[in-house]
Amino acid sequence: KSSPDAAPQRLPFSTVTSEDLDFFRKLLPGRAITDQDVVESSNVDWLKSVRGSSEVLLRPQTTDEVSQILRYCNGRNLAVNPQGGNTGLVGGSVPVYDEIILSTSLMNNIMNFDNISGILTCQAGCVLENLSLYLEDRDYIMPLDLGAKGSCQIGGNVATNAGGLRLLRYGSLHGTVLGLEVVLADGRVLDCLATLRKDNTGYDLKQLFIGSEGTLGVITAVSILCPRKPKSVNVVFLGCETFEQLLKTFQLCRGMLGEILSAYEFLDSECMKLLNTHLKLPNPISECPFYIVIETSGSDSSHDSQKLHNFLEEAMTATLVTDGTVATEDSKIKALWSMRERITEALTHDGFVYKYDISLPVERIYQLVTDMREHLRGRAKRVVGYGHVGDGNLHLNITSPAKDPALLAAIEPFVYEWTSRFQGSISAEHGLGLKKRNYIYYSKPSQAVALMGGLKAMLDPNGILNPYKTLPDKLK
Template sequence: MLTQMIIRKLFNLRNANKRNNLKLSQRCFSSHLPELTKNRYSVKRGNYAVLTEDHKQFFIDLLGSTRVITNPDECLSYNVDWIKNVRGYSTCILKPKTTEEVSNILAFCNDNRIAVCPQGGNTGLVGGSVPVFDEVVLSTSLMNKIYSINDTSGVLVCQSGCILENIDNALEEHGLMAPLDLGAKGSCHIGGNVSTNAGGLRLLRYGNLHGSVLGLEVVKADGEVIDLLSTLKKDNTGFHLKHLFIGSEGTLGIVTKVALQCPPKPRAVNLAFLGLQSFEHILRTLKRAKQELAEILSSCEMIDASTLDVCTDNLKLKSPLSQYPFYMLIETHGSNNEHDQEKLNKFLEDAIAEEYILDGTTTNEINKMKHIWDLRERITEGYTKDGYVFKYDVSLPIEKFYSIVPAMREKLANEDTVRISGYGHLGDGNIHFQVSAREFSQQLLKKIEPYVYEYTSDLRGSISAEHGIGFRKPKYIHYSKSSGSIKIMKQLKTMFDPYGILNPYKVLP
């Protein structure tokens, strides 16, 4: 019982910290706004209707005046992404509470050719959740009901606007946990997670949402409600249509309800923070961790020295280790703390004896684990203090996981940058790679893109590992998908959304 209380306190502390960090960022968003997306990226507006007072009156009659936001100051936060990469100029934010209201909104917008931008917690990093022009924003923030939690099957059913942290807190009372964990947990919505196929810190252990989502309810562009809300682990009847909407970023339909398979909450959590000399030693440590920690290994993260500096220098966080070229975080989830500690200690002893690891610290104490995870989870926040961040999320073969960083440092050797570094989910090959500069520069952008995607393609990697395609990557999707695949995706888009009103300018070129 005591161990369970300690773990519960740890998760609550970490979640509160994530929520507070993101809210702080959101409060500061209005300063130094980015230029309009249409100007920065030279985008042409689609042939959509311009919103009229009659249109707005329809929305007010449907939702009531308090759930239709038209005040420019209040609209601003819905028009800008939190890392200030993109900005639209929507003048109408809609806040439905039910599937029926979403259906009526989309049917009306489809009939009147009004473009719609679905938006959850607006924590995305590729511009997928904010308008490019003046699209109506459909916010799911009030669609936040949890309908059921089944203790036996571990299945939760909820509306798409439920905040991931709130889901996790509700599951905790049933001895369960959400199958994904993100730095934006205190603000992101489960519908947005599903729509971008979010991965997070523990995909190595619990898999991605294609495996965890059992069923969905989705509203098509014409207002038709598609009921795919199965709660069965095995439902092998015909096409698995739910998978079309997982990762489609609101371009085929708007997710309104989710049925989620949730694992038991671990009774024992242990964390190691390690210092290493080279990426080769990181690979050896990863291989050994998979072999020796096996069933209890929940997370394996890598951070290079320059990335850690954004937390220690920019955010004034303290590292428990001295300076090393590379760092790893290895976390275990299990049911017997004595057993898990013994396995973790034996693994570390062997790795240190073979000089893979130079230094390290292990802990299962609440505050120490929270502090170490801060060094990983607050990296994006720390980067924003450098200036402008060119941020990339790609999958590469494990052996080449870090190779993109030195390659980009060489290519940008003569450019005015603050830092070039990488970190990420080593266990599943997903590296987060950044170039920070004092301000946005078209010259620097052209040096980075499309090179970063050409490099990824040459290694047969993916140009998007977990953040989606959004607005920033559609013209580069061909680096990861064949022309035949893109053709089929366009045909599906036309079938589900013939007038293209759902999240235009996103995902597909």
């Protein structure tokens, strides 16, 4: 029943009784779900790699309902698993044992949008893509975008501190989130839903919950600063022979495109094979060892095209890139972006996937892929690399026909030791969840982890919120 990822023993939480169900059904008429066919999909993660055995799925609509649920669960010592769109990739979004699943899916109201400041305030369960569509009608965009946008929710994005495709331009959620409303484990509502860009009155508590993966509180509402919709967007898909050339192209591009550069992403030829084979997406250019997706966003199309033209000419003349194509209209832009956005999906068709999300000094990121290939010497089906070059973030994925403990033992701790040697982070943007919690010490000193444990104990003394996740089983 327990997770394959070596979850610790079930902690001594209570189990749900018929009296508990009576309470939930009265509080949430028709929204306290025990039908196992419905609960099942919330017990399994997006990758289908982790499965819990919860029998209860709660769907509150208001902050007050979340507060009442948590107050009750805290009093009864019932464990709770907050869940957004369930697209998380580290096993944090589903229960490990029988934790009650608290889904924010019905908390999907937009509360306010200020057309002058660009500040959006909404409930945590709003789906990212719906927010993007809402804003586009008003000439704004969300400051983040990711391949899971059709399902992930803004509360889940904040809880995982999701990075994604626009971080290079608009920065992380630690900068764009202006306020949060959070329900604490004992049901207290922490109203830090400010809409101010500047506010230095004491500690900035909302930052604690950004990236806390549901272990410190349930985020119920978010206010976020949104940029204006760019008037001109171009996407370029380029091919190059070596990773060194790809980095030189990045340097050139930063210098020549400057303020209009909004994304610089890469994929290797193994990713291209996955896209061709599993999703039938054809390569838009000739075959190359590396591919680059560059996006520019600006306010003057002739100015942007001129800059882009000059950059491409220079990159070709310096033989940094060997082939390429440019898109200015929407459908082609989407088609080129899907070559990058749909790799995660293509991987799931290739077999069992071991996923690593590593941050490193940018000049090192591909060396990990080549070293891993060498280290595994044909034991894996495929070792692929892609990611956010602009942020020094590599997605290293290793596939095998089926789950393979011997292969896993060859990958870990090798991958973590390698990352630690170069002062990297073992989780750049996906978080730790269930799967990576015990590797935290490769990236954080024991004093920092002990302080995290202290914060958890203060905010959630009974440990009911998302147990077995984020923090290691043993504090050093």
